[in-house]
Amino acid sequence: MRAAAARQGGGRAVLADPDPYRARSRLPAGHASVTEASDGKRRGPTRRVLAGLRLTSLRLRLVVVFGLVALTAAVSASGIAYWLNREAVLTRTQDAALNDFEEEMQNRAGSLPPRPTQDDLEATAVRMSQSSQRYSVLLIGEDPDGKTVVGNSDLDSFTLTDVPKSLQKAVNEKRPLEKGNKDEYHLFWQRKTDTGGTPFLVGGTRVMGGGPTGYMLKSLEPESEDLGSLAWSLGIATGLALIGAALLAQAAATTVLKPVHRLGVAARRLGEGKLDTRLRVSGTDELAELSRTFNRTAENLEKKVADMSSREESSRRFVADMSHELRTPLTAITAVTEVLEEEADSLDPMIEPAVRLVVSETRRLNDLVENLMEVTRFDAGTARLVLDDVDIADQITACIDTRAWLDAVDLDAERGITARLDPRRLDVVLANLIGNALKHGGSPVRVQVRVDGDDLLIRVRDHGPGIPEEVLPHVFDRFYKASASRPRSEGSGLGLSIALENAHIHGGEITAENSAEGGAVFTLRLPRDASHMVERPAGEDAGEESEESSGVSS
Structure with a gap:
């Protein structure tokens, strides 16, 4: 069986x-067979989900x-x-x-x-x-x-x-x-x-x-x-x-990323203006070729910047020399025009308009030369601050009184607000802003002084038609004229630019906008203490300037 x-x-x-x-x-x-059954679904390896982890490091990503x-x-x-x-x-x-x-x-x-x-x-x-x-x-x-x-x-x-x-x-x-x-x-x-x-x-x-x-x-x-x-x-x-792979990845990342790190450091140095930065190149791989490309780019950039700097220096020197050369004859011409202006009433009525035109244009040319010299100082980096404790209300009053604007300007400033600033440069800024408001906006011009923390706010508002929207981004550009049909205005187009540079040298800013109630508003923001902006190079008196300028130019 x-x-x-x-x-x-x-x-x-x-x-x-x-x-x-x-x-x-x-x-x-x-x-013969009977199909084997399962007690559940076959499960594969567990997936590791990296949620909410920002892998910003290339080294970490490689590992x-x-x-x-x-x-x-x-x-x-x-x-x-x-x-x-x-x-x-x-x-x-x-x-x-x-x-x-x-x-x-x-x-x-x-x-x-x-x-x-x-x-x-x-x-x-x-x-x-x-x-x-x-x-x-x-x-x-x-x-x-x-x-x-x-x-x-x-x-x-x-x-x-x-x-x-x-x-x-x-x-x-x-x-x-x-x-x-x-x-x-x-x-x-x-x-x-x-x-x-x-x-x-x-x-x-x-x-x-x-x-x-x-x-x-x-x-x-x-x-x-x-x-x-x-x-x-x-x-x-x-x-x-897994541990071995992580160690190998770390070693590989170090080998690969070291040239990349050097390239990043060199790029930062290049961005800081150190144009003589170069990389040491070895090998023939892609990273070596990238380093060579960087060196060639840095070399070309250094040549072009040197050429542009040379041209800019020549142009700046030309403007400065021209301004100095013009200043001597202008001094004599100005003296003559002042005499002619005093005698204008006794001159022949046919000659009087010509004399007054010469006087006006001479003053305009004198302002232009002064402004060009000031701009040259800013461009050359030789402009310095001479700080003093200033009573803001007294400073604005003196600026307005000197230029005979008392009847056209409404001052809203509390007595006793002081700041450590350069009074001459502050006078230039105020004269330009108030003079620009009187000339293009119309009186009454309102000057308001407020304290905002460690900053000083001076707002100059006129009651004119305001600034066209397409002109607002360019009001501080040099030689910019709002109307191309009036290229020969009384101003030089440098006043607001010089005012902005004087604000920057204090560590401040000037902004322009239109008021909702009508008219333009210029806001000057300055630190109440500009001591941190003063630089005193060795052997140089920070308060010494070869030339000084003042007055109004727009």
Whole structure:
């Protein structure tokens, strides 16, 4: 009598059931099988989400990329190694146990009478469980009275309730004999876990010709522990690979980023005006070529800046020399025009208009020369502050009184507001702003003084039509004329520019805007103490200037 062990090529069938190892059975061709079921979805490696982390450092990005590549490679290699070893371990264990169980069923259970007693089944089950594979055995048959009897090698650890219903059904299902199936019954198996999480292998078959049905139960806990140790080893290897990759990435980043860092430092020095900055170039790679390109660019830039500086210096020297050369004859011409102006009333009425025109144009030319000299000082960087404690209300009153503007200007300033400023330059600023408001805006001009923290605010507002929107961005440009049809106005177009430069040298600012109530508003903001703006180079008196200018120019 033969055990129905599906001897069609020596293979076995596996039943669907939860499998803690997710192993795939290797069945030779020609064997019946039942598809293995899953206890859940197969889960891949956990994705690490870097949320809210701003990787602004190139070095950090390189280390992270190297780490991710190494982690992916290590996890992939470890996963493949674990899966292959797991398959090998489980397949070898289950094949050895099933082969032994199959032989025991053929040799021992097959030798039992067709209707054995319960004692026969228990004795046979005990002998079968004593094999080298150490599994529990459960034999089920019918005694001579036709009753179902059960023989168990270990009643406490293995009963029929431990055998899945699907496996029982498959084992007891009779299959028709055909060309591809020579046995009515087959050997089936499946892996499962108990409530404690211990994995087991359950197999079953029955003896041909009405013999008993046998089931075996083998613990896979030793294999599970070995696989757990393997998983820990692979995890440690993955961690070491990740650390090694991070160290290699750090070394590679240092090698790659050192030239980039040097290039960044050189670019900053170049931006600070150190045009003689050059990089030391070695090698023939892309970074070396980039360094050579930087050196060529810096060299060309240095040549062009030197050429432009030379031209600017020549132009500035020309303007300064021209202003000085004009000043001497203008002094004589001014004296003559003053005499002519005093005698204008006694001159021939035909000559008087010409004399007054000469006087006016001479004054205008004198103002232009003074302004050009002042602009030249600002451009050359030789303008210096001569600081003194100034009462702002007294300073504005003196400026207005000197130019006979008392009837046209409304002053709103509290007495006692003082500031440490350059009184001469402040007078130039005020004269330009108030004179510009009287000339182009119309009286009354309101001058308001307020203190804003450590700053001093002086607002000059006129009651004219205001400044056209297209002109506002250019009111402080040199020689700018609001109307191209009036190129010969009384002003030179330098007054507001000089006023702005005087504000800047104090560390202040001037802004222009139109008032909502009509008219233009110029706001002068100055620090109440401009001492921090004073520079005293060695051997040079900070308060000494070769020339001084004052007056109104617009």
